[in-house]
Amino acid sequence: MSLAQKLKLYRKQLHEQNRGAQESSLNRQQQDQMLNDERQNxxxxxxxxxxxxxxxxxxxxxxxxxxxxxxxxxxxxxxxxxxxxxxxxxxxxxxxxxxxxxxxxxxxxxxxxxxxxxxxxxxxxxxxxxxxxxxxxxxxxxxxxxxxxxxxxxxxxxxxxxxxxxxxxxxxxxxxxxxxxxxxxxxxxxxxxxxxxxxxxxxxxxxxxxxxxxxxxxxxxxxxxxxxxxxxxxxxxxxxxxxxxxxxxxxxxxxxxxxxxxxxxxxxxxxxxxxxxxxxxxxxxxGKAAADPEENYEIARWFEQIGDHAHAQTIWKTLIQKDSAFQIPAKARLAACLKRKGDYRQSLKLFESVIAAGEDEGGLISIEAAKLLEHRFHDYSRAIQYTKSAMIQIGHQQNDEKLYQYKKAACLKRLNRLNLKRAKKFS
Known part of the structure; x- marks a missing residue:
């Protein structure tokens, strides 16, 4: 056998040995994986x-x-x-x-x-x-x-x-x-x-x-x-x-x-x-279980937010009859509901009740009362009175200077208009 033939035979044997080793290693890996899977199962x-x-x-x-x-x-x-x-x-x-x-x-x-x-x-x-x-x-x-x-x-x-x-x-x-x-x-x-x-x-x-x-x-x-x-x-x-x-x-x-x-x-x-x-x-x-005033107040607000003013109004009316921390806020909410419905007299009465209770922080309620007095009752003197009251309340809240100036300007504009209307009415 020539040297070239011997080398060829050697390479063939070496390749078969490597392939056998690879197959053996692969079989061991497969067996290990199967064993691991069975353990997990x-x-x-x-x-x-x-x-x-x-x-x-x-x-x-x-x-x-x-x-x-x-x-x-x-x-x-x-x-x-x-x-x-x-x-x-x-x-x-x-x-x-x-x-x-x-x-x-x-x-x-x-x-x-x-x-x-x-x-x-x-x-x-x-x-x-x-x-x-x-x-x-x-x-x-x-x-x-x-x-x-x-x-x-x-x-x-x-x-x-x-x-x-x-x-x-x-x-x-x-x-x-x-x-x-x-x-x-x-x-x-x-x-x-x-x-x-x-x-x-x-x-x-x-x-x-x-x-x-x-x-x-x-x-x-x-x-x-x-x-x-x-x-x-x-x-x-x-x-x-x-x-x-x-x-x-x-x-x-x-x-x-x-x-x-x-x-x-x-x-x-x-x-x-x-x-x-x-x-x-x-x-x-x-309404099948007792709710405390705070819960009723939030439930009414929820009804109001989804546009169900009738159910909200029913709850507000119940709350204003009871002495609680939510009696006055309920009056303000009910007043706003009645205003939307066109019951301006009762709405104004409730707004004024809130103001009298000293719960007009920020002057918003006074402005609402002034709007009704100006546009629905044409009582410009009282509207001026509530607008001035709102300006005082606004002055107590000056944390946001830009907002303060905006609200102050709106009140001054309202005052000027009311003074003109009152002067015209009595001229």
Whole structure:
């Protein structure tokens, strides 16, 4: 055998040895990956058992679904779950539109919804790892929680959730418009070709309603603050929501069910509180539960803002009969309502009552009285008197020099016009 033939044979043997080594290495990697996948799957199955959850599969992915049925007599704070039926029925009889109105809906149409996420940011890197929802049936409240066992299982996570919500008509959330649902939409984009479309629905966001009624009495309008301060609810051994991301990431490293059990219970409590809070807010607005003067004042302002002056006026009239810190502000609001309706005499009477009580900060009420006296009653002397009073009040507020000069110029213009009208009247 020539030297060239020997070299050729050697190269062939060396190539076969390298290929064999590569195939052996690849096989070991595949075996290691399969072994690792099987370990993860075993950990997921153990977690499902420990958390009393069903293990649903989608292609080669998993989602853990915990289901619970609560009797309608179950009390969540001051209300039984079954009270939701009466609340929704009361909305059917209410003769006005309102942002929280369930008119045209059934109790079963409401889906109480909350999520837990890996962070508070709005970027695409933030995942939802737990969805909790509850809906009413004739005999019980059905609560379901969907747990994401790892980042590679989002298709199963959203497929299961969306297939259970095909009849979704109305979400009830706490900050869901700004936080929860936008994040659902963001994460859905990554798996949209594999899972059902997001449904169209109405949305009651109870954070906005809670802020309207209680922003001045609660240090923080958080769900847990509302529970303890207004619904007489106290959680025991609750895992704070801010710890949820840390505990979930720990679970991904070491899938021990105990790491996330507290988060799942926290989410469950949040969802059930939404039911109680919706009943509570609705009953206040509908007049089915006692509301204190501050709550009534804010409810009336809400009606006024949405253009329902009739309901606002009814509440103002009730408030001005009661001695409270909101009696005078209610008089000013009612006076403005009556002015719009054309009841100028009663409107002026109320404006003057507010002024007499010394509650004309900034001179706005005096200006309103002056306008009525000038344009509706042609009493220029009294209009001048109230305009001068307004100028004094404006002088007490000079923090904003530009605004002060603007208001002062407007009053001087009004005074000049009134003096001319009075002179003409008596000439």
């Amino acid at each position: 075993q950990a997921i199955r153990r977690a499902a058992t420990a958390l009393a959850a069903d293990l649903r599969t989608f292609e080669d992915q998993y989602v853990l679904v915990h289901s619970e049925r609560l009797p309608l007599a179950t009390r969540i704070g001051p209300y039984a779950l079954g009270d939701l039926w009466q609340t929704v029925a009361s909305w059917q009889a209410f003769d006005a539109a309102h942002p929280l109105s369930a008119k045209g809906l059934h109790a079963e149409d409401l889906l109480f919804f909350d999520t837990e996420t890996t962070g508070l940011g709005s970027g695409s890197g933030q995942m939802i790892f737990l969805i909790g929802l509850a809906r009413m049936t004739d005999h019980f409240l059905e609560l379901k929680q969907y747990f994401l066992p790892g980042p590679g299982h989002e298709a199963a996570f959203y497929d299961s959730f969306l297939k259970d919500c095909t009849s979704l008509k109305h979400l009830v959330t706490f900050n869901g418009k700004a936080f929860d649902w936008p994040r659902v939409k963001t994460r859905h984009q990554f798996v949209r070709d594999q899972v059902p479309k997001l449904p169209a629905f109405g949305h009651f966001d109870l954070l906005h309603a809670s802020r309207r009624l209680w922003k001045n009495r609660l240090e923080s309008v958080r769900l847990q603050s509302i529970e303890s301060k207004l619904l007489s609810m106290n959680r025991e051994n609750d895992v704070p929501g801010k710890l949820a991301p840390f505990l979930y990431f720990q679970f991904l490293k070491h899938p021990e069910p105990g790491l996330v059990k507290g988060i799942i219970e926290h989410n469950r409590e949040d969802v059930l509180t939404l039911v109680s809070l919706y009943i509570h807010l609705s009953n206040k607005i509908l």
